[in-house]
Amino acid sequence: MSLLRHLEKALLEKFIHLIAANTGLSVREQDRNGLARKILFRIKSLKLFSPESYYQLLASESNQSRQEWQELIVLLTTTESYFFRDRGQLNLLQKIILPELIQRQKATKTLKIWSAGCSTGEEPFSLAIILQEILPDLADWQISIWGTDINREALAKAEKGVYTSWSFRLVERKILQNYFHPISQGFQLKDEIRELVKFENLNLVTARFDSPNYNIYDLDLVLCRNVFIYFDKEAIATVLAKFHQTIKPGGYLLTGHAELYGQNLQNFQTKIYPESIVYQRSKQRSLLKSPSDRPVRERAKIIEKPPIRQSITPAPTTAKNLYSEAQTRFQQKAYTSAIAKAKQVLQLEPRNFRAYFLLAQIYANLGKYEQAIHYCHQAISIDSFAIETYQLLAKIAEEQGDIQTAKNLLKKIIYLDYRCISAYLELSHLYAREGDSKRAEKMEVAGKELLRELTNDSSFAEPG
Ligand SMILES: C[S@@+](CC[C@H](N)C(=O)[O-])C[C@H]1O[C@@H](n2cnc3c(N)ncnc32)[C@H](O)[C@@H]1O
Known part of the structure; x- marks a missing residue:
């Protein structure tokens, strides 16, 4: 018997809207049964009598509601991550983007970097390792690397810095040797790297990034990879606008490939490298107010197709x-x-x-x-x-x-x-x-x- 039968279709629809409004997460058609299962599981755990009362709890503004969201979010989010995920993008960061930012910031010796949707920490720690590798006088710099996520369980793992072999599927031996200690549960990240990253529980859709709770502003680089794939279009647009405010002019945003497909990118310059597209916040603040005020050529920056580099002469079909x-x-x-x-x-x-x-x-x-x-x-x-x-x-x-x-x-x-x-x-x-x-x-x-x-x-x- 379908689980959807326990949960009226209209009510399930209300849950889906509430989840999207609160987290940005979009529930695909094929995942509806799975969502119904998760909701029924939570109803059982809370010993509630009806799906309606669970909906009321989630929709209310109370401590109990906030606590319950945390439980549900653990069930709703996909926290798959590993060190040096997408080698191409990380090479680009190591060889081009970070050296450019280091050069630009060498007078103040400050760098502000954010891994938004960092899950269990592999991404911000990979960045910290890269900085350790390319910045010989790192100790003289004021480096801030934030790792934030909506899922508290994932963050608790990140704080521990202990990983199993599965997190190292793309890691070179020398990285494992230089930055980890083998321990009984797997590998423990060395303190010198752990100390470079500060973790925070932050919901990208609802949080004000520069609020005193987080103090995230004037960033040189934001990585938000493999997060937007789970979001609906509207939530991506909301977060993108907030990222724009948070990144300093000339700073960079990197997402997973084609994750900004169909989004309005007029406030960013898109830079195309063989490894990835990178979005740079325009260096000057724009004087033009609305998209329609902009010259047609600039407006055309709304990406119509996933960007793919094309060579001028087509390669032979081998x-x-x-x-x-x-x-x-x-x-x-x-x-x-x-x-x-x-x-x-x-x-x-x-x-x-x-x-x-x-x-x-x-x-x-x-x-x-x-x-x-x-x-x-x-x-x-x-x-x-x-x-x-x-x-x-x-x-x-x-x-x-x-x-x-x-x-x-x-x-x-x-x-x-x-x-x-x-x-x-x-x-x-x-x-x-x-x-x-x-x-x-x-x-x-x-x-x-x-x-x-x-x-x-x-x-x-x-x-x-
Ligand atoms: C697949 S992981 C990506 C981890 C890492 N960025 C990577 O590429 O390996 C997606 C993460 O996004 C987080 N996430 C989903 N919705 C979020 C939201 N509204 N605010 C903050 N984080 C969110 C999830 O909890 C999950 O840990």
Whole structure:
């Protein structure tokens, strides 16, 4: 029986509007049943008699209501994050944006940076690590890095600075070595980096950023990545206008790829780099009041299509070019065209491992696990030793709650490459989840011993 039947359609609609107004989060058609389940779960936990009384509680202005929002937000938000997420954007920050800001700020030696929607802290800590790497006299600077999020549970994890191997899936060994201590629960971030970031509970839609509670203003750089994908268009526009006020003239905003598609960007200059688009607040305050006062050319800055760099001479249609286009589209989360391109690669080269694996990744990201598994198996039929395919299959099995299959796959990865530390640690995590602390500890010790052993081995590179 559909859960929606317990919750009248009209009332569910009211919940959806209330959630959007309070958090910006938009509930997609396919997620309505999931939302109904979450609401019914909260009603049961609070021992309330009806969905209507739960709605009244959320809509009221009371401490109990504020507390309940916190509980519900934990259920509504997606807090997926990892260190150095989107390597391209972080390279751009490390090589171009941050050096430019450092040069600009060298007289005052101050930098103000904000990771808005920072989840469990991997993003602001990645920025702090980059600054540590590129700013030799960092101790002489006054660096403020804020990490804010609406989800208090995520922030509590961020404050601890303890991460499991899953947060390091894209991290180079030297970063792990230089900035983390291995501990029994995973890896502890060193204090010198932790101290650079200040975490705050902040709702991007309702908060006044420069209020005495937060004091966030005159920023050099704002990162708000993988947050707007969950927002409705109106909420994005509201937050974008507030970011504009918070960023100093000439300061930068970075979002996830194509997250500002269809938004009015007239107050920002869009700078296009191969790795990403960056939005720069115009250097001078505008004298023009409304969008219609602006010259037509400037008004045209409302992005009509997701921005994609186009070369003047079209590249020849080779499998290599098509694959690289497919990968770019994948990174921009333009999944439909990424799939089309990857399939074109397969028409030219029916045994192209990378195209099959890319299709598997795309479908996994879309939550279409059956197709993802199908393409993983196609990839395996071409190269049965490539461990990334088994890593993806293990992750999917875990997502689907099939822990036994996930464990078997992780064991297979270790069999194929005994140096794959993340597989030991992930296996340890799964055993711990099942309450098998003996095996969990064994795997963890094996992973960490291996890490120590390989620390001095320069040929080592953690796969995946
Ligand atoms: C997928 S995570 C992104 C984390 C990080 N920026 C990254 O790219 O890895 C999205 C985060 O946005 C937060 N979020 C959602 N709505 C928000 C709001 N209205 N105000 C502040 N944070 C919000 C969620 O709690 C979640 O932690």
